[in-house]
Amino acid sequence: QSVLTQPPSVSAAPGQKVTISCSGSSSNIGNNYVSWYQQLPGTAPKLLIYENNKGPSGIPDRFSGSKSGTSATLGITGLQTGDEADYYCGTWDSSLSLWVFGGGTKLTVL
Amino acid sequence: EVQLVESGGGLVQPGGSLRLSCAASGFTFSSYWMHWVRQAPGKGLVWVSRINSDGSSTSYADSVKGRFTISRDNAKNTLYLQMNSLRAEDTAVYYCARGRGSMDVWGQGTTVTVSS
Numbered sequence: 001q002s003v004l005t006q007p008p009s010v011s012a013a014p015g016q017k018v019t020i021s022c023s024g025s026s027s028n029i030g031n032n033y034v035s036w037y038q039q040l041p042g043t044a045p046k047l048l049i050y051e052n053n054k055g056p057s058g059i060p061d062r063f064s065g066s067k068s069g070t071s072a073t074l075g076i077t078g079l080q081t082g083d084e085a086d087y088y089c090g091t092w093d094s095s096l097s098l099w100v101f102g103g104g105t106k107l108t109v110l
Numbered sequence: 111e112v113q114l115v116e117s118g119g120g121l122v123q124p125g126g127s128l129r130l131s132c133a134a135s136g137f138t139f140s141s142y143w144m145h146w147v148r149q150a151p152g153k154g155l156v157w158v159s160r161i162n163s164d165g166s167s168t169s170y171a172d173s174v175k176g177r178f179t180i181s182r183d184n185a186k187n188t189l190y191l192q193m194n195s196l197r198a199e200d201t202a203v204y205y206c207a208r209g210r211g212s213m214d215v216w217g218q219g220t221t222v223t224v225s226s
Contacts, residue, residue, distance in 0.1 A: 002154070033211050033212065035213070037155070037213070044205055044216040044217065044218050045147075045213075045216050047209075047213060047215075050211065051212070086154075088155050090157075090213070098157060098160075098169055098170070101155045103154050104154040
């Protein structure tokens with residue numbers, strides 16, 4: 001059972017928009033930055049969003065992040081088949097003194 | 111090019127030991143915190159351990175505390191994970207990653223299999 005809760009799967013059609021939620025608590029999301037990671041099949045994870053809503057160089061602006069209270073959301077617009085991947089949220093947990101990931105969400109582009 | 115390359119994985123019997131290495135290049139290794147993250151077959155990412163830039167501070171997941179030791183050699187630009195008393199549930203791909211507030215560079219991973 002992950003400290004951060006994500007939906008196991010989401011799906012949408014090409015060109016559409018999808019959001020992936022990440023729910024935590026005051027000891028993690030509520031008081032620390034959230035980052036998001038994309039893991040394409042058979043590859044290492046890649047940073048998509050850092051400090052809640054910032055995109056690293058090279059990440060398309062189709063990917064966005066937001067945070068409100070103890071929840072965070074990843075948004076992906078203009079879905080492409082190449083976006084099919086597992087997506088993970090992550091943050092530091094100040095009470096546990098360790099890093100925590102969500103359980104991951106599998107995105108299917110129908 | 112900024113790069114992390116893990117090595118040292120393999121097949122080990124339960125109760126055995128293994129040391130993973132992560133060679134860094136293309137950036138000032140000594141300036142960055144580093145992590146180990148693992149992924150069991152078909153499962154999600156699980157954080158294992160973290161070390162600060164000069165090696166003076168470390169943190170561990172409860173599942174590995176007392177068995178695993180993270181360390182670094184900034185002169186050799188290398189991160190290590192010493193894994194002792196290995197269990198079947200430690201079977202996973204182990205990734206090293208760079209960063210403090212987020213993990214912005216990841217290695218390709220090295221596979222550890224614990225089995226008799």
